[in-house]
Amino acid sequence: xxxxxxxxxxxxxxxxxxxxxxxxxxxxxxxxxxxxxxxxxxxxxxxxxxxxxxxxxxxxxxxxxxxxxxxxxxxxxxxxxxxxxxxxxxxxxxxxxxxxxxxxxxxxxxxxxxxxxxxxxxxxxxxxxxxxxxxxxxxxxxxxxxxxxxxxxxxxxxxxxxxxxxxxxxxxxxxxxxxxxxxxxxxxxxxxxxxxxxxxxxxxxxxxxxxxxxxxxxxxxxxxxxxxxxxxxxxxxxxxxxxxxxxxxxxx
Amino acid sequence: xxxxxxxxxxxxxxxxxxxxxxxxxxxxxxxxxxxxxxxxxxxxxxxxxxxxxxxxxxxxxxxxxxxxxxxxxxxxxxxxxxxxxxxxxxxxxxxxxxxxxxxxxxxxxxxxxxxxxxxxxxxxxxxxxxxxxxxxxxxxxxxxxxxxxxxxxxxxxxxxxxxxxxxxxxxxxxxxxxxxxxxxxxxxxxxxxxxxxxxxxxxxxxxxxxxxxxxxxxxxxxxxxxxxxxxxxxxxxxxxxxxxxxxxxxxxxxxxxxxxxxxxxxxxxxxxxxxxxxxxxxxxxxxxxxxxxxxxxxxxxxxxxxxx
Ligand SMILES: Cc1cc2nc3c(=O)[nH]c(=O)nc-3n(C[C@H](O)[C@H](O)[C@H](O)COP(=O)(O)OP(=O)(O)OC[C@H]3O[C@@H](n4cnc5c(N)ncnc54)[C@H](O)[C@@H]3O)c2cc1C
Ligand SMILES: Cc1cc2nc3c(=O)[nH]c(=O)nc-3n(C[C@H](O)[C@H](O)[C@H](O)COP(=O)(O)OP(=O)(O)OC[C@H]3O[C@@H](n4cnc5c(N)ncnc54)[C@H](O)[C@@H]3O)c2cc1C
Numbered sequence: 001x002x003x004x005x006x007x008x009x010x011x012x013x014x015x016x017x018x019x020x021x022x023x024x025x026x027x028x029x030x031x032x033x034x035x036x037x038x039x040x041x042x043x044x045x046x047x048x049x050x051x052x053x054x055x056x057x058x059x060x061x062x063x064x065x066x067x068x069x070x071x072x073x074x075x076x077x078x079x080x081x082x083x084x085x086x087x088x089x090x091x092x093x094x095x096x097x098x099x100x101x102x103x104x105x106x107x108x109x110x111x112x113x114x115x116x117x118x119x120x121x122x123x124x125x126x127x128x129x130x131x132x133x134x135x136x137x138x139x140x141x142x143x144x145x146x147x148x149x150x151x152x153x154x155x156x157x158x159x160x161x162x163x164x165x166x167x168x169x170x171x172x173x174x175x176x177x178x179x180x181x182x183x184x185x186x187x188x189x190x191x192x193x194x195x196x197x198x199x200x201x202x203x204x205x206x207x208x209x210x211x212x213x214x215x216x217x218x219x220x221x222x223x224x225x226x227x228x229x230x231x232x233x234x235x236x237x238x239x240x241x242x243x244x245x246x247x248x249x250x251x252x
Numbered sequence: 253x254x255x256x257x258x259x260x261x262x263x264x265x266x267x268x269x270x271x272x273x274x275x276x277x278x279x280x281x282x283x284x285x286x287x288x289x290x291x292x293x294x295x296x297x298x299x300x301x302x303x304x305x306x307x308x309x310x311x312x313x314x315x316x317x318x319x320x321x322x323x324x325x326x327x328x329x330x331x332x333x334x335x336x337x338x339x340x341x342x343x344x345x346x347x348x349x350x351x352x353x354x355x356x357x358x359x360x361x362x363x364x365x366x367x368x369x370x371x372x373x374x375x376x377x378x379x380x381x382x383x384x385x386x387x388x389x390x391x392x393x394x395x396x397x398x399x400x401x402x403x404x405x406x407x408x409x410x411x412x413x414x415x416x417x418x419x420x421x422x423x424x425x426x427x428x429x430x431x432x433x434x435x436x437x438x439x440x441x442x443x444x445x446x447x448x449x450x451x452x453x454x455x456x457x458x459x460x461x462x463x464x465x466x467x468x469x470x471x472x473x474x475x476x477x478x479x480x481x482x483x484x485x486x487x488x489x490x491x492x493x494x495x496x497x498x499x500x501x502x503x504x505x506x507x508x509x510x511x512x513x514x515x516x517x518x519x520x521x522x523x524x525x526x527x528x529x530x531x532x533x534x535x536x537x538x539x540x541x542x543x544x545x546x547x548x549x550x551x552x553x554x555x556x557x558x559x560x
Contacts, residue, residue, distance in 0.1 A: 099359075124380070129352070145348070146349070162345075164498070173425075223386070226384065234544070235533075238545075239555045239556050242545050251504040251524075
């Protein structure tokens with residue numbers, strides 16, 4: 001079985017995000033970029049499927065700027081077999097919308113014919129939570145989002161999903177798209193020897209135009225602003241004062 | 253302009269709070285038709301008809317629509333899409349599952365987790381864990397939108413609007429439901445509760461999380477948790493508040509043993525009053541708390557329970 005894992009290069013989750021003064025977006029110049037944390041979980045799950053003998057090949061795919069190569073090298077160092085970069089943007093500030101990403105991924109999937117796609121539930125930059133579902137729609141495949149447990153058996157997968165009320169388990173026909181949630185696994189760190197080995201693994205490069213996909217955005221960004229800042233209040237000395245303050249505000 | 257709004261239906265019942273909030277956000281854009289879909293949805297439809305601002309309710313009943321599986325639900329919505337300029341839903345986990353699929357089937361972009369409706373084409377949404385608010389204008393002919401319920405007030409009572417049943421395209425047969433594990437609770441629902449008490453890694457164990465629950469019950473509150481507390485198994489996944497969990501904006505939010513990571517703040521910083529109890533005076537949570545108490549939670553929380 002072949003598993004395809006789309007991985008996105010995003011601002012590192014520890015970086016303090018700054019909105020550009022002209023309101024045009026978020027400043028990404030000279031900030032640390034990393035693999036989207038959910039995608040690390042997806043890569044980890046794919047590698048575990050390979051280690052368990054369920055999968056025989058893991059292919060990582062990224063769509064974006066040239067530097068997304070680094071993200072793909074990370075996936076390769078974790079254990080992916082090969083990688084495909086689709087260059088679709090000249091600048092990190094030019095993000096590709098989930099619909100366009102899904103269209104490109106569909107074209108890649110038509111060529112690669114994987115049985116399973118493991119994507120992140122959301123990218124922590126734009127928080128759209130959309131790409132996997134859109135891809136699944138374009139392919140006419142089944143989808144299982146927000147997975148906290150995945151079991152592949154022959155022609156189906158049983159997936160436990162984190163939903164508002166608790167957990168839901170569904171059985172999906174393969175091929176399927178599964179988007180992964182935080183508690184599916186704990187991703188490994190790449191070891192130094194594996195980082196070295198990853199440099200020799202195949203990394204193909206294409207462009208969005210190679211697949212004939214129009215990546216021009218449907219959503220025009222009118223402006224990007226800082227949210228209203230919340231002021232720090234006061235430190236109260238003891239529980240009695242806290243109770244008195246809350247009573248004063250009428251909330252208890 | 254006309255809006256088709258997917259009502260939140262769980263096991264045949266309407267979740268009134270998220271649906272009424274979404275109706276309120278949508279009604280400025282045009283006549284609102286609420287779709288209630290499920291294996292049984294008539295009762296939900298009748299409830300939706302009594303929300304102020306609802307012009308019409310469509311009830312779609314079919315076994316394939318039970319448990320809100322994405323593929324049949326998306327196909328259902330797409331079959332109705334022709335008549336509407338906007339297709340909207342409260343941003344629940346069900347809608348987040350279904351609506352991007354709907355959008356892709358219609359070849360339009362989904363606009364997720366909208367916190368403000370500017371006009372028919374223009375919407376505000378938080379990005380980067382709420383560190384920035386982006387205003388986007390959609391160029392698509394149809395807008396597919398999920399609405400962050402904590403950002404809108406619920407519409408009141410009205411109607412009743414007329415209720416019609418609609419045909420269901422059927423089951424594409426791609427996936428099937430196996431089971432739900434839903435914890436029954438007498439506590440208010442997390443995203444609509446007036447008071448939320450959340451515990452973090454500082455609580456230390458699943459056993460000690462009972463202390464958080466006791467404080468919550470004293471306040472008639474819902475219980476929340478940080479990701480660290482959920483990951484450690486102190487609390488179930490559906491209690492997680494944050495960027496990748498639930499977004500809440502209660503009158504009172506009490507954070508106990510939570511440091512205040514940006515991903516946690518993303519889910520609660522719009523609460524009206526925030527109280528933080530943490531033994532570390534430098535914990536970032538104090539920078540956004542209205543009232544901070546620097547104390548060991550194992551002393552402060554029992555005392556608080558006693559004095560409230
Ligand atoms: C600073 C800034 C500037 C912007 N500028 C523009 C602009 O000029 N024009 C415009 O139209 N929009 C712009 N946007 C909006 C943006 O294009 C979309 O909102 C964004 O693409 C949403 O996607 P997401 O990453 O949240 O996807 P999600 O659907 O949340 O991603 C889920 C998963 O899909 C996969 N995935 C997603 N993207 C990729 C990828 N590129 N490669 C491989 N896998 C992927 C990963 O597995 C990921 O975990 C901008 C946003 C910002 C913050
Ligand atoms: C992709 C991604 C998504 C994420 N999404 C979320 C999310 O949705 N929600 C979320 O919450 N987090 C999320 N996180 C995790 C987030 O970054 C933090 O790791 C997490 O919020 C920390 O939880 P905490 O505050 O409980 O733990 P810690 O940061 O460990 O803080 C524990 C606090 O308890 C205090 N404490 C300890 N003992 C006591 C005591 N006896 N009395 C009083 N105080 C005490 C300590 O001083 C400390 O401040 C996400 C992270 C990533 C990478």
